[in-house]
Amino acid sequence: MHRANAAPKIDGLYVIVGPDATRGRPVAEVAEAALRGGARVLQLRDKTGDRGDVLQTAVRLREMCRDHDALFFVNDDIALAYACDADGVHLGQSDLPVDVARRILAPDKQIGRSNNTDAEVEVSVSMGVDYVAVGAVFPTTTVGKGARQAIGLDGIRSARDTTDIPLVAIGGINESNVGDVIRSGADCVSVISAVTMADDPEDAARRLAAAIEDARS
Amino acid sequence: MHRANAAPKIDGLYVIVGPDATRGRPVAEVAEAALRGGARVLQLRDKTGDRGDVLQTAVRLREMCRDHDALFFVNDDIALAYACDADGVHLGQSDLPVDVARRILAPDKQIGRSNNTDAEVEVSVSMGVDYVAVGAVFPTTTVGKGARQAIGLDGIRSARDTTDIPLVAIGGINESNVGDVIRSGADCVSVISAVTMADDPEDAARRLAAAIEDARS
Numbered sequence: 001m002h003r004a005n006a007a008p009k010i011d012g013l014y015v016i017v018g019p020d021a022t023r024g025r026p027v028a029e030v031a032e033a034a035l036r037g038g039a040r041v042l043q044l045r046d047k048t049g050d051r052g053d054v055l056q057t058a059v060r061l062r063e064m065c066r067d068h069d070a071l072f073f074v075n076d077d078i079a080l081a082y083a084c085d086a087d088g089v090h091l092g093q094s095d096l097p098v099d100v101a102r103r104i105l106a107p108d109k110q111i112g113r114s115n116n117t118d119a120e121v122e123v124s125v126s127m128g129v130d131y132v133a134v135g136a137v138f139p140t141t142t143v144g145k146g147a148r149q150a151i152g153l154d155g156i157r158s159a160r161d162t163t164d165i166p167l168v169a170i171g172g173i174n175e176s177n178v179g180d181v182i183r184s185g186a187d188c189v190s191v192i193s194a195v196t197m198a199d200d201p202e203d204a205a206r207r208l209a210a211a212i213e214d215a216r217s
Numbered sequence: 218m219h220r221a222n223a224a225p226k227i228d229g230l231y232v233i234v235g236p237d238a239t240r241g242r243p244v245a246e247v248a249e250a251a252l253r254g255g256a257r258v259l260q261l262r263d264k265t266g267d268r269g270d271v272l273q274t275a276v277r278l279r280e281m282c283r284d285h286d287a288l289f290f291v292n293d294d295i296a297l298a299y300a301c302d303a304d305g306v307h308l309g310q311s312d313l314p315v316d317v318a319r320r321i322l323a324p325d326k327q328i329g330r331s332n333n334t335d336a337e338v339e340v341s342v343s344m345g346v347d348y349v350a351v352g353a354v355f356p357t358t359t360v361g362k363g364a365r366q367a368i369g370l371d372g373i374r375s376a377r378d379t380t381d382i383p384l385v386a387i388g389g390i391n392e393s394n395v396g397d398v399i400r401s402g403a404d405c406v407s408v409i410s411a412v413t414m415a416d417d418p419e420d421a422a423r424r425l426a427a428a429i430e431d432a433r434s
Contacts, residue, residue: 050311050312051293051311051312051313052310052311052312052313052314053311055313055314076268077296078296079294079295079296079299079313079317079318079321080313082296082317082320082321083313083314083317093269094267094268094269094270095267095268095269096268096269096272096296096297096300097269097272097300100296100299100300101296103299104296104299104321
């Protein structure tokens, strides 16, 4: 029951930012650098901050994304995504159901969902998500608890065979392996630490975005 | 800009339940006991559980409340309140703004907000809340961080002079002081530990509800 959606399809480099993985730098500073470097999608992941404070950050990041013609997603928090007029929300397996997000958010908003297995991908697709995230592709410590075991490149190929909606690969992806990830069928590559923990997040994003382009040509 | 609202006015004993203050007993068991004892309002406060799991608890508590003709509120989480069709949501000073809850929730849903000072009460009333909570009335460890300092019975009287919308007193209230709290102008008395940490939550709720009635007669 995938809906027709006029919203832009997610694609390219997808950077997740949050206060727990910036090496102490302001979230907005790291986010801006990622966008300058070529991130096409930005997600704010802040599970613990006061919602009033996080809303201020979210509104700022959403404006930045519009300036860079990038998409802005909020992790988990549907009301926050609504409040800041994000382009969508990303839900984990243990978050509120997709239909709650669909009913609260405007029709053009996108909903993504994390998955670790093809069975989970199938359920997410049946719930009408706009994209499926799969991972962790490689072992990692910064992806959420939904990423139970590394699925490898075979996991990406298998997910690609399972659905034709946009496929986001996440978990342990960096400049050295991102080409393989794209060639295995991912439309979009999501990273946290490879950009947000880098000495130079803008340069890290630029290299990853270039490697994604290279793998497609 | 207080709205006309057909929803029942909150009144009487208001019990807040959550997994961190039940002495290990299931939240639903303690909630049911509080309702049997005469709680007129129940609030689920679970800031840390997986939202999917908390939704299941919320749906169960909402059904219990309907069976007991009591009102059911969700703490903080507007999307969860929406998802379980709660009677309303209770927001702290650092949560998302009241207008976000108003836009997401159905028109008959109620919004309450925590306050520590008369100035905060005035702002909350101007935001169009359905009730104001004030506290902590007495020193306590289980009320949230919004309750910065004990306001005493004078704080209740002062809040009562500030607004005529329903006034919920919270913080350190028990059987010995609840009469004074009501006589100071509170419409409703909110407790956590006095019921949820009691050896017999039903009996504790019954005694508090009776003391509230006594103070009114």
